[in-house]
Amino acid sequence: MALALQTFSTVKDANAALKAAGTRYLGGGTLVVRAANEGDVSVSSLIRSTEPVLSAITVSGSEVHIGASVTMAAIARHPDLAALSGAARAVGGPAIRNMATVGGNLFAPAPYGDFTVALLALDASVSTDGGDLPIETFLAKRESHHAIVTAVGFSLPVDGGFRFLKVSRVKPKGVSVLSIAAVLEQAPDGTVSSARIALGCMADRSMRAKAAEKALLGRKLTSDGIAPALAAASDGTSPVTDPIASAWYRNEVLSVHLGRLLLG
Amino acid sequence: MAKVPVQFTLNGAEKAEFIDSGTTLLHALRDKIGDTSPKGGCHQGTCGACSVIIDGELRLSCLTLAETCNGATITTTSGLSEGGVLHPLQRAFLDAFATQCGFCTPGMIMAAKVLLDHTPNPSREDVVEALSGNICRCTGYEPIIQAVLTAARSNSQHAA
Amino acid sequence: MELRKSYFADQRKDDLHEIGQPRPRSDSPGHVTGKTAYFADRNFPGMVHLKMVRSPHHHARIRSIDISEAEKHPGVVKVLTAKDVPHNVYTILILIQIGPEDETVLADGKVRWKGEAVVAVLAETERAAQEAAAKVKVDYEVLPAVFDMEEALKPGAPIVNEYHGQNYYLYDSGECRKVRFGDVEAGFAGADHVLEQTYQSSPIEHAPTETTGCVVAPEGNDRFTCYTNTQAMFFTLDNTSIILQMPGNKLHFVGGTVGGGFGGKVDVIVEPIAILGAKLTGHPVSFIYSREEEMQISSPRAAEKVVIKDGVMKDGRIVARKVTGYTDAGAYSRHSPYGAQKGAGHYPGPYTIPNVWIDTYCVYTNRTPSSAMRGFGVTIGDFALEVQMDKLARLIGMDPLEFRFINAYRDGDMKAHRQPTEGAALIECMQEASRAANWPVAEKYLAMSSYAKGA
Numbered sequence: 003m004a005l006a007l008q009t010f011s012t013v014k015d016a017n018a019a020l021k022a023a024g025t026r027y028l029g030g031g032t033l034v035v036r037a038a039n040e041g042d043v044s045v046s047s048l049i050r051s052t053e054p055v056l057s058a059i060t061v062s063g064s065e066v067h068i069g070a071s072v073t074m075a076a077i078a079r080h081p082d083l084a085a086l087s088g089a090a091r092a093v094g095g096p097a098i099r100n101m102a103t104v105g106g107n108l109f110a111p112a113p114y115g116d117f118t119v120a121l122l123a124l125d126a127s128v129s130t131d132g133g134d135l136p137i138e139t140f141l142a143k144r145e146s147h148h149a150i151v152t153a154v155g156f157s158l159p160v161d162g163g164f165r166f167l168k169v170s171r172v173k174p175k176g177v178s179v180l181s182i183a184a185v186l187e188q189a190p191d192g193t194v195s196s197a198r199i200a201l202g203c204m205a206d207r208s209m210r211a212k213a214a215e216k217a218l219l220g221r222k223l224t225s226d227g228i229a230p231a232l233a234a235a236s237d238g239t240s241p242v243t244d245p246i247a248s249a250w251y252r253n254e255v256l257s258v259h260l261g262r263l264l265l266g
Numbered sequence: 267m268a269k270v271p272v273q274f275t276l277n278g279a280e281k282a283e284f285i286d287s288g289t290t291l292l293h294a295l296r297d298k299i300g301d302t303s304p305k306g307g308c309h310q311g312t313c314g315a316c317s318v319i320i321d322g323e324l325r326l327s328c329l330t331l332a333e334t335c336n337g338a339t340i341t342t343t344s345g346l347s348e349g350g351v352l353h354p355l356q357r358a359f360l361d362a363f364a365t366q367c368g369f370c371t372p373g374m375i376m377a378a379k380v381l382l383d384h385t386p387n388p389s390r391e392d393v394v395e396a397l398s399g400n401i402c403r404c405t406g407y408e409p410i411i412q413a414v415l416t417a418a419r420s421n422s423q424h425a426a
Numbered sequence: 427m428e429l430r431k432s433y434f435a436d437q438r439k440d441d442l443h444e445i446g447q448p449r450p451r452s453d454s455p456g457h458v459t460g461k462t463a464y465f466a467d468r469n470f471p472g473m474v475h476l477k478m479v480r481s482p483h484h485h486a487r488i489r490s491i492d493i494s495e496a497e498k499h500p501g502v503v504k505v506l507t508a509k510d511v512p513h514n515v516y517t518i519l520i521l522i523q524i525g526p527e528d529e530t531v532l533a534d535g536k537v538r539w540k541g542e543a544v545v546a547v548l549a550e551t552e553r554a555a556q557e558a559a560a561k562v563k564v565d566y567e568v569l570p571a572v573f574d575m576e577e578a579l580k581p582g583a584p585i586v587n588e589y590h591g592q593n594y595y596l597y598d599s600g601e602c603r604k605v606r607f608g609d610v611e612a613g614f615a616g617a618d619h620v621l622e623q624t625y626q627s628s629p630i631e632h633a634p635t636e637t638t639g640c641v642v643a644p645e646g647n648d649r650f651t652c653y654t655n656t657q658a659m660f661f662t663l664d665n666t667s668i669i670l671q672m673p674g675n676k677l678h679f680v681g682g683t684v685g686g687g688f689g690g691k692v693d694v695i696v697e698p699i700a701i702l703g704a705k706l707t708g709h710p711v712s713f714i715y716s717r718e719e720e721m722q723i724s725s726p727r728a729a730e731k732v733v734i735k736d737g738v739m740k741d742g743r744i745v746a747r748k749v750t751g752y753t754d755a756g757a758y759s760r761h762s763p764y765g766a767q768k769g770a771g772h773y774p775g776p777y778t779i780p781n782v783w784i785d786t787y788c789v790y791t792n793r794t795p796s797s798a799m800r801g802f803g804v805t806i807g808d809f810a811l812e813v814q815m816d817k818l819a820r821l822i823g824m825d826p827l828e829f830r831f832i833n834a835y836r837d838g839d840m841k842a843h844r845q846p847t848e849g850a851a852l853i854e855c856m857q858e859a860s861r862a863a864n865w866p867v868a869e870k871y872l873a874m875s876s877y878a879k880g881a
Contacts, residue, residue, distance in 0.1 A: 004553055005288030006268070007331055031329040032311050035290065039309035039328065040716055041477070041556040048288065048331070075323075095399020096377065097317055097324040175398035286551075302467035303460025305685070307635045308717040315635055343460040356458040360450065368457030369464065369635045369685030403635050403686045 003046035005038055016051035017131055017149050025049050027150050029106035030073065032098055033114075056105075056152060059083070064158040070105030070151045074117060077104070085164045089120035089183065092168040095175040105151040108137075109144060112203045112242040116168055116181045122200035122208045123183035124164070126156040141207050159185050167263045168202075169255070171246065178203050179247045180256060182263050186218075194218045199260070203252055204239040213237035214260065228264045232257040274338045276301065277345025285332055291325075292316045294332035295342065303344035303372045307401070314400030317373035318342050324380040324399075343372035346379070355379060358417035359410070366404035374400050378414045388418055433854045453683075464683055465653040468641045470710035474503050476703055477555035479545035479562045480723070481537035484792040485571035485584065488535055488544070492563040496547060499561055501554030504707045506546040508534035511702060512671040515589070517759050518694050521664050528589035529758040529795070531669055531698055537566070538586055538757035539794055541723045548703045548711060571792035575731060575752045578791050586757055586790040595755070595763040595788035603770035605784035607842035613746025613781030617737030619821055624733045625810035629726035629754070632799055636685020638724050639714030640696050642704040650701050651678040655685060658692040665694040670702055677701070689798035693725050693760055725797035728762055729754040730769075732810040737781075738818050742832040749773040751786035751807065756795035761802065763788045768803030774842045775811040776852045777833040782842035828867050831856060837877040850876040 010016040028048040056071035061082040078090040107117045128140040130149040170176030181202035197218045199211040213234035221227040241252035269284040307315035316328040319341040346353035381396035429446040456462035493505045533544045549555035570584045578593040640654040700713040737746035755762035766788035819829035839847040
């Protein structure tokens with residue numbers, strides 16, 4: 003069957019259309035149209051919704067909601083989301099950032115999906131018409147969701163509390179060797195009181211480095227202080243092997259880059 | 267197969283076509299409308315050869331479905347020169363030997379144009395960033411970067 | 427740009443008008459306006475699209491091919507298999523008597539590398555061709571495969587290509603190309619130091635921005651115009667003539683505009699099958715590699731292994747060099763027997779060495795066939811040789827540039843393959859490089875000349 007696009011003004015109608023076989027939701031096209039161009043004939047009907055809420059960014063206090071159709075470029079230039087602009091700019095080149103959406107990034111397989119690494123460290127919630135899910139739960143079962151993502155929501159960390167690093171061989175635009183995002187809170191004495199660390203390319207999708215997070219608690223951000231966290235960084239990882247890097251290499255260099263992020 | 271109508275402004279001229287649903291903008295421009303200046307290099311969003319400007323933003327026409335562009339204003343490299351006079355970017359690419367095989371050139375010029383439209387006096391770093399989604403496999407990037415910087419200078423001289 | 431005219435001043439009239447002057451490229455105005463016509467910019471009414479069904483196995487026997495479902499798929503115009511190709515087994519260099527014919531246009535009974543073309547589907551749209559290609563059923567019996575050149579050369583290794591009968595190209599000189607000059611063993615025996623090192627490289631893909639392809643239009647008089655981005659127009663025309671058993675005057679090739687080649691577009695792969703499709707359907711045909719095909723299917727630069735053993739004196743003279751080179755052709759010859767032969771002539775490098783012994787092997791494995799790329803046969807060898815030169819210089823405690831001056835070939839020196847050196851300019855290049863890179867060398871080296879030996 004030839005490929006065809008169906009456009010719906012509401013999310014509800016788009017969700018109904020997605021129940022048919024051979025359908026897939028079209029976000030910015032950077033994953034879905036690419037697959038069709040390369041000869042993936044399993045999808046014959048692309049579905050999209052133009053409901054305005056999907057393109058909205060709302061920031062009230064520290065609470066942020068980003069519609070699923072919002073592009074990386076829109077996040078990168080939003081004055082209230084300056085902390086995230088580095089993570090948004092880590093995705094693709096300028097043209098890709100004008101197209102790639104937050105919703106689509108949640109589904110990007112490694113070595114793509116750098117922004118999702120940031121969302122995972124922020125412990126975002128992922129919204130559908132069926133309700134909200136913690137992002138970790140969402141990602142674990144992302145292939146089995148049948149309702150489109152409508153938005154992501156999270157609390158902005160305190161100033162300087164969010165750190166992001168993308169490691170690529172080519173700069174400024176290159177595919178990730180790995181990416182790391184961290185949300186850290188420190189007690190007045192400088193010891194880490196709370197830590198969330200997310201890793202990209204260290205599995206087929208973004209994952210939390212929970213052993214490293216635990217090893218960081220109560221420690222100072224010094225070479226000695228972070229040593230146990232670095233030692234635990236690759237706990238539970240199963241990195242991808244692709245033309246950018248082997249799984250072995252990714253595991254070898256993870257602790258080096260995590261160290262730079264934590265000390266930087 | 268059901269055809270769908272598309273209508274947009276291409277390089278200042280109204281265009282209307284009936285296309286197969288699901289057709290990319292790249293195919294619609296090249297095969298239906300006959301503007302072959304955007305090139306298909308990868309059809310994956312990786313090389314930038316198909317770059318066009320849609321409503322002022324740089325986009326990849328290989329990953330954009332034509333029917334999502336209804337009502338849009340689209341610019342391609344073939345529409346830059348006016349009355350046989352080259353656009354300053356085209357002139358600068360010509361003078362700086364910034365082309366070799368030429369396949370990446372229309373996409374490079376589109377990326378550069380969006381940059382100069384928003385940032386008339388870019389730094390070298392700005393240029394590198396703006397061209398970072400466009401791959402050249404022949405000349406190396408240096409003459410291309412120099413061409414964009416030269417075009418920016420000649421633009422600001424015109425404005426002065 | 428500065429033109430240094432002091433070198434070889436007596437060999438040339440100083441009346442250059444073009445050299446050293448900037449001149450506009452004749453093709454640039456077309457490039458910057460988007461008006462340059464590449465092959466894929468041609469579009470014809472009724473054009474059909476060709477998609478290839480490819481082998482998922484590195485090495486397998488084909489038990490059967492069932493195209494019945496694909497033929498019935500809506501939009502499909504024609505499905506081609508090996509029996510449709512008039513002269514299905516060919517080799518590109520047969521035009522210069524480098525045989526045997528060893529490669530199939532469409533696989534017949536066997537596949538020898540993952541990605542080999544098996545069935546060609548022609549349909550009204552790319553999508554219909556892709557859908558129909560997915561309906562072609564090929565029954566494979568998977569065979570043992572060999573990927574490593576040394577494994578391939580061992581007795582009992584799976585035979586990759588029966589047209590050769592063994593896993594190396596049989597030159598008229600035997601299992602390898604050989605160069606013998608002086609007495610290399612005597613050279614090693616008299617040397618102050620002997621250094622043996624092994625260098626290896628992986629295949630390298632050219633990754634041109636424009637993928638390989640062609641557009642074919644029937645002219646309505648049994649003649650076909652083929653718009654192509656080949657870098658080897660007449661090789662392609664003549665091989666197509668052989669494969670399709672059509673006289674050359676029925677084939678009109680239009681090319682010369684290539685969106686990046688680097689040697690990756692010299693194989694005759696897309697044109698014969700596209701012209702055959704146009705002939706058998708009466709439709710114009712477009713056959714363009716996807717980016718994945720360009721990366722996985724088109725020939726890369728060959729993987730190579732180079733073993734270099736050198737004998738060197740404390741005063742810097744290289745007195746003996748023994749090189750064994752292996753070129754991984756993949757499953758088919760294409761240009762690799764020629765590349766391996768070039769290596770044999772090149773391996774002494776631009777150095778005069780009295781005792782030389784060279785063997786270069788062209789080896790068949792179940793990998794993607796390799797072929798031409800920018801100095802193929804010598805580029806990897808040069809990498810190996812120059813790393814070896816640095817190691818030798820370090821071994822005897824000598825400056826690496828001065829070490830090269832001592833061994834540089836000069837006019838009149840006999841090369842290992844019995845070609846006297848003419849027009850050498852290595853000394854002068856190194857003198858200029860020494861100044862440009864601010865890497866000083868002793869005055870006596872700056873006084874040397876390529877055509878006056880004795881310094």
